[in-house]
Amino acid sequence: MVEFSAYTQLLVSYAILGGVYGLTALGLSLIWGVMKAVNWAHGDFLMVGMYTAFWTVTLFGIDPYIAAIVAFILLGLLGMVTHVIAIEPVVEKPGGHEATLLTTLGISVILESLALILWSPSPRSFQNVYKSTYIEVFGIRTSVAEAIAFAVSIVAIVAVDQFLKRVRIGKAIRAVSQNPVGARVVGIDVPRIRLMTFGLGVALAGMAGVLVATFYPNIRPLAGYVWDIASYVVVIFAGLGTIYGVIFAGIIIGVTEGLGTIVFSNAFRQILVYVVFLTVLLLRPQGLFGKALRRV
């Protein structure tokens, strides 16, 4: 019985982590789904978000959740600048999607190197009450920081979904994703919508970075990579153009990692995730929720 509850604890922890994967994947999914462009620098924007949390909290002593708002705005601007430099000039040319893959790869390398130069490769973390305070529900313990990150993940996903359905700009984003030519014909400023989508996607990545940083003790220039891979896995799992899909896919990935740890070993956990990922990628490239929960 002790064993059993230990397993439950582990699985729930991983499910919560998986929910956070959903949040880190949200911005990526939005950009990918709408612009059919893959943002390879996604994990690096997460990383910049983590550093935003680190610096605002350690320098100004403000609450990390206010830092999340700061990061949302800051990264939104950074995203728009990136879009102007790296996406808009190539996205409409023939072979544009391959070109965006390369240009964002360039941005990714630049961001990582800049972070290395500015902030050194040594890992950092910051103390906060949310990380060191625990709550217990039905005998399952989790840190407040992780619980909040999980909750924000769900709220953000619902908010983005509602934004796309109800707000005028959101509807325009959906129109552009479904038919860019048609959208232009009815008077939508397509380049402007693309700019806003990319900005929003990167802003969400920045916010996710802050929430991850509240409990993740390993803020370093290549930290994005770990979460990056998880985000790609989640987006592929969920299927493109699904907003709700990412939360379910995130939790599935999290639980898979947990099961891998229980059944095999910690070393085997990651192997299992990649095997499952490649299997899904090959058998069902449109994702698990690609048809059932079609959005955007």
Next chain:
Amino acid sequence: MEFKLAWKWVVIAILLILALIFPLFADEFLVSILMQAYLWAFLAMSWDVIGGYGGQFSLGHAAFIALGAYTSTILLESYGVSPWIGMWAAGLVAGAAGALVGVASLRLRGPFFALGTIAFAELVKLLLLYFKGITGGPLGILITKSGPEYMLFESQAHYYYLMFALMIAGLLFLKWFEASKFGIGLVAIREDEEAAEGVGINVYRTKVIGAAISAFLTGIGGTIYAQWIHFIRPDIIVKLEYSTQIAAIDVVGGAGTPYGGLIGALILVPLSLYLNAIFGGMIAGLSLILYGVVLLVVVVMVPGGIYGLVRRKWLSRKKGGE
């Protein structure tokens, strides 16, 4: 016309002679830089088969370097097989893995394929770490033998010639490959898969064999790389950075052309090594920034890479002259 043709050969002969006598007058650092440029050029050319001609953007080629390096090094250290033989086994192992990736490319397009190859490379790294008994796990394998019969040399100049030969072999192979029926088939599939199938090209076979050839060559490159650094470990050999650099070098030079890899490597590798040598101690990451900036600038401003730009300029001048 004949006169022009003769000039072309004179230039090639002079370049060849300069490259061959280079270690005689240049210092060790310069030799080492050019040598690494050749190695990366060869790796980029290997990538070009599937990434350039095939149009399948792989970001997992570090996995093939690793499979090649591990195969020949295990053969060398555990069984005493010379890498002169082991490199062919390395190519075959990497090629077999490449064929699997080729099968995957039938279902995955564009970014999905790129992602699949990243995941594949990560998986290879994790498996190399996991099977400690064979691979030495996180500690890796140290090459303890010595002597030219084991492809191990005392001076950098020897490695320079080894990698020069490798690069020339890669170049000649791509020249032949480009004009071969198989190479033309691969390009046809890149341009329009349905049309290629319509004219009787076996898409399945061509894609799988194309990926296998690319991986085979990369695996051989992996052996040479291991022989040069004398030491392999999963985290220093299966790096996303390497996969990215290989692709970036080829794209910057001109993907889908025999010379792209060489041009890209001759520009990017010396630049980044110089930056590292000058600032490396103080500022880590400066040399990598270069890859990012050059990649970004070339893709946005010069589609087709530097070779494409030079050729367009050349063609327009020739037209103007006539």
